[in-house]
Amino acid sequence: MADLTLEDIARLAGVSRSTVSRVVNEHPNVSADVRKRVLEVIRTTGFHPNLAARTLASNRSWMLGLVLPRTVSGFFADPYFPRLTQGIAQACNDHNYTLALFLVTTKEDEERIFPRVSRKGFLDGVLVQSAAIGDQLIDRLAETSIPMVVAGRPFHAENISYIDVDNVAASRNAMDHLIRLGYRRIAHIGGSPNSPVTLDRKEGYMQALREAGRAVDPALIVDSDFSEGSGYQAMRQLLTMGVDAVFTASDILAIGGMRAVREAGLRVPQDVAFVGFDDLPLTSPIGLGLTTVRQPVYPFGYKAIETLIDVINNGILPPRRVIMDTELIIRESCGAPQER
Amino acid sequence: MADLTLEDIARLAGVSRSTVSRVVNEHPNVSADVRKRVLEVIRTTGFHPNLAARTLASNRSWMLGLVLPRTVSGFFADPYFPRLTQGIAQACNDHNYTLALFLVTTKEDEERIFPRVSRKGFLDGVLVQSAAIGDQLIDRLAETSIPMVVAGRPFHAENISYIDVDNVAASRNAMDHLIRLGYRRIAHIGGSPNSPVTLDRKEGYMQALREAGRAVDPALIVDSDFSEGSGYQAMRQLLTMGVDAVFTASDILAIGGMRAVREAGLRVPQDVAFVGFDDLPLTSPIGLGLTTVRQPVYPFGYKAIETLIDVINNGILPPRRVIMDTELIIRESCGAPQER
């Protein structure tokens, strides 16, 4: 019960401290009966090794950091992050790591995390959410040479490991669908300005239009902050432009947009069709299924941690690049052209 | 840049290791000029102390754990937890603690966290989300005598510190409002069964009815799992009972309930009035303000951590009891009786 040490266990089992350490760490060179005896003592005493001592001696803490930079205010606004965090946490559990969470809100916070987000700060590695352009955090962390993986493409990707989905291709694919359905004025509600994910999805939107021989009308592109309210506002603006379809950078934006459409006395998809992005289990207030790009949020978080563990075990170089698949899920909100 | 130690700094500054340690830890007994000299070396070298070594020597890790038990699946379904986590994380930042996150999903997870959720596992203390009855986690953690605070009243509260809002009084107050407005058949959509918060809000619901001389009709009480969809389902069931008002255990349940009302071709509040609980910045699909009990979710998380720090610094006993205030926010969804 009390604060037992390896030494105590060794005495109780009639062996040396080293032997107990070997048993605890599952080293091969321990005879079967000694191992059994030691394990029995460990079991009955409820002994657990002191992690600080272990970390100090072995230079491995079995602790990973998750950093959400300042510019990712969305942690609260968007259900994406809770879901992502679940995948991350489960991967940590399954691989025997502890997860430390760093929510960076202020400039002060950012400075304060540096002593902690490092090898000497307990962490074996760190997973950082991709941030807006101009956010120096990732570059600064890269300089510390702590094993790091970025969730989402970072702006400066040279020598930085990251995991992402192919946002450009996925968005192009979603747009192709709308174009095939015959919509003529397709708008785009983007995410928060200057973030790679927003840029990539917008790029896919534009590529699809161009490849279809359409002009890109800048007035039909409105950015947001990934919140429902900002999707609503963006749609109100777009409604004055006479659009017949909208591709949004996230489901929550589509939900806000659809709310604006309904408030204007119009119907989805007959008057305005929608395609979203994420396919999180949100409930559409319209009571109709949202056509959307499904990205594997939970597996994404899980895989991100596994990639980080790979970096920790096998070295930072070469930088890892993991791209996960998406899938267009067709439901009602995109409509059918003949009904219009 | 490299891995400097106290010893290195001491050599560079021409002092002893202890002196550097004192400077780093802001001990008073260092002369001004020595302190200045040492700080200068620390600054130019970018030295940060090794936290594992510090923890081992001082038996203090400056790390806190946040545990979400298995029965709190709501981490994903309800925006309450992300918001709570923000308050918790900010308090940790402000008090120089690192936050370790333990999402317990499986029985296996639960076993795996025990070596880690302890003093020897790096943690100075732990904040645990209150769980459903029958969940042994809190009791088991209490036995380890690690400083602990429970967020939300735990079932067995003897000698356990917790922070909560007065759910009974707040619910009674919300119900009094509906009763005053003249509603006759007021239903209740509860949270997940067997959790203290669900029981307390239900108790408030029942107390208000009894004090008003009304009978409690068990058929008008339906539990849920705190998700929008379950609120919707509960309301579908209640609609067959001819209710004219509903008090829900959370806003997200009210939103699901209102969706069911609208789908049935009825109006809020004219046909069915709603009062929710939380006052998180959700957007109601109805496009009308939700009358609700505002609880200070972010400050709640913040205060929970400060309470935990108090327990760490000043001892586990006596158990702390912090009750935070709520406020009934009256908007449109509760209606006015004369309009009915």
Added chain:
DNA sequence: GTGAAAGCGCTAACAA
């Protein structure tokens, strides 16, 4: 296969 012993980098009591 097992034990002895030298650290890991820091804190903190004790001396000076």
Added chain:
DNA sequence: TTGTTAGCGCTTTCAC
């Protein structure tokens, strides 16, 4: 005010 020193509990060579 400053330095010396003895650990904190573990891992990890190196002998045997």
